[in-house]
Amino acid sequence: MKIHHILSGAVLFPLLLNAQTSRPRARDIGLVPGVFTPGALNGITDVPGVTVGQFTVIEGDSIRTGVTAILPHAGNIYKEKVPAAVVIGNGFGKLVGYTQIHELGEIETPILLTCTLCVWKAADAMVSWLLAKPDMQEVRSINAVVGETNDRGVNDIRARPIKPEHVVRALESASAGPVEEGSVGAGTGTRAFRWKGGIGTSSRKLPASLGGYTVGVLVQSNFGGMLTMNGAPVGRELGGYPFQRETEAAERGQGSIMIVVATDAPLNPRTLERLGTRALLGLARTGGNMDNGSGDYVISFSTARSVRRSGSDTAVAVQDIPNEPMSQLFQAVAEATEEAIYNSILRATTVKGYKGMTLNALPLDSIMPILKKHNAVRLKNPSPRR
Numbered sequence: 001m002k003i004h005h006i007l008s009g010a011v012l013f014p015l016l017l018n019a020q021t022s023r024p025r026a027r028d029i030g031l032v033p034g035v036f037t038p039g040a041l042n043g044i045t046d047v048p049g050v051t052v053g054q055f056t057v058i059e060g061d062s063i064r065t066g067v068t069a070i071l072p073h074a075g076n077i078y079k080e081k082v083p084a085a086v087v088i089g090n091g092f093g094k095l096v097g098y099t100q101i102h103e104l105g106e107i108e109t110p111i112l113l114t115c116t117l118c119v120w121k122a123a124d125a126m127v128s129w130l131l132a133k134p135d136m137q138e139v140r141s142i143n144a145v146v147g148e149t150n151d152r153g154v155n156d157i158r159a160r161p162i163k164p165e166h167v168v169r170a171l172e173s174a175s176a177g178p179v180e181e182g183s184v185g186a187g188t189g190t191r192a193f194r195w196k197g198g199i200g201t202s203s204r205k206l207p208a209s210l211g212g213y214t215v216g217v218l219v220q221s222n223f224g225g226m227l228t229m230n231g232a233p234v235g236r237e238l239g240g241y242p243f244q245r246e247t248e249a250a251e252r253g254q255g256s257i258m259i260v261v262a263t264d265a266p267l268n269p270r271t272l273e274r275l276g277t278r279a280l281l282g283l284a285r286t287g288g289n290m291d292n293g294s295g296d297y298v299i300s301f302s303t304a305r306s307v308r309r310s311g312s313d314t315a316v317a318v319q320d321i322p323n324e325p326m327s328q329l330f331q332a333v334a335e336a337t338e339e340a341i342y343n344s345i346l347r348a349t350t351v352k353g354y355k356g357m358t359l360n361a362l363p364l365d366s367i368m369p370i371l372k373k374h375n376a377v378r379l380k381n382p383s384p385r386r
Contacts, residue, residue, distance in 0.1 A: 023182060023349060023361070026202075026342040029368065030377035031230055033285070033342070034335030036204040036328075042339075043179045043201035044216035047262040049073035049303045052218065053174030054185030054199070055166045062156040064353040067122060067170040068113040068185035068199055070218060070260050072301055073308075076135055078142060081106040081309040084301040085269045087276035089283070093256050093295020096123045097145035105269025106309050107301055109144050110171060113186035113220045113258050116150040118162035125167035147258040147297055149222035151189030154353030179218065182347030189353065190222035192257075192345055193287065194240040196359040197221035200344025204332035211325055213265035217279065217336040220258040221344040223294050227362075228287035229342060232374035234367050235287060242289075255294025257283060257341075261333055266304035266319035271326060276300035278330040282337025 039046025049072065056066040072082045084107040086098050096119055101107060109130060114122045123144040130136055151157060179201045187198030203216040224242055227235035235241040259279050267275065276298035283296065290296045306319045345362050352358040371377045
């Protein structure tokens with residue numbers, strides 16, 4: 001997956017990229033949540049048709065933000081809508097396009113993630129990009145889907161630095177390859193559990209005996225709680241957790257997280273809502289607490305051609321998975337969400353920005369003894385469920 005960056009007045013960016021490359025994913029250190037096996041890329045782009053593009057904006061010493069775009073398929077999404085659902089863990093956020101998804105059960109645009117005060121600029125830019133396409137000449141209404149988290153710590157969020165060209169570059173660079181993680185795109189300026197957060201992704205491929213479907217997850221992590229990794233109380237042992245002192249009121253509102261779930265299982269909006277609810281289990285396993293100031297949203301969609309909506313007036317027959325086989329999909333999405341969050345933090349690099357604020361990367365040398373003490377890491381993956 002291509003990722004584009006804009007940089008102004010800084011010479012450290014190549015070093016940042018090198019550091020990003022050297023940071024591990026969860027499985028690189030033996031952190032293996034769950035029982036199901038990831039797809040080939042262990043990312044949301046393992047789901048057939050899904051592509052991801054990102055644009056990172058780093059300007060001077062105060063702008064640290066970006067855009068992440070998720071496209072459900074390579075065709076015209078407005079004319080081939082995908083069934084979808086939104087689940088709200090805690091609604092302190094700005095999810096543009098939610099009500100139409102809730103009402104109609106479908107998504108008709110790519111999904112964008114960005115910073116809080118840039119949501120409307122990103123939505124406007126994407127609408128302009130879509131309306132300019134040659135097969136969109138007669139469109140009079142479009143429901144842009146844009147989520148956010150607040151990167152006000154290292155980013156001068158009041159500058160609202162996202163520009164139309166940033167959005168276009170993210171959309172047009174989308175590919176089906178590996179997804180860059182950590183301090184990139186919409187995760188450039190985010191934090192999680194008091195350390196640097198960011199973009200993370202993971203997937204699960206069910207065995208043929210359980211349907212053979214793929215579930216992929218991408219997160220933009222920027223939330224609080226006590227970091228727990230495969231059951232190990234990392235946050236507690238490192239002293240990084242909320243409510244340690246009564247004077248810590250400012251630390252209690254560390255929101256938020258956007259979770260995007262894709263699957264090739266032919267699901268209707270009701271079952272996609274059920275699937276999205278189980279993604280919050282993955283969030284809980286990492287120690288997230290969905291506090292009052294946190295915007296915790298799950299957007300889930302199916303890429304299966306058999307359930308796409310063309311806008312035709314003619315009734316069509318669609319596949320519909322019964323309730324019983326949903327259990328393995330629930331397990332898969334919880335596992336993939338948990339691992340995507342770990343990847344977002346492990347891959348993130350230290351970032352310094354607005355007014356000298358620094359978000360430190362999770363210290364790998366410090367967490368490994370904790371993980372080993374609590375038997376949270378293993379040298380090789382468990383046998384997959386077959």
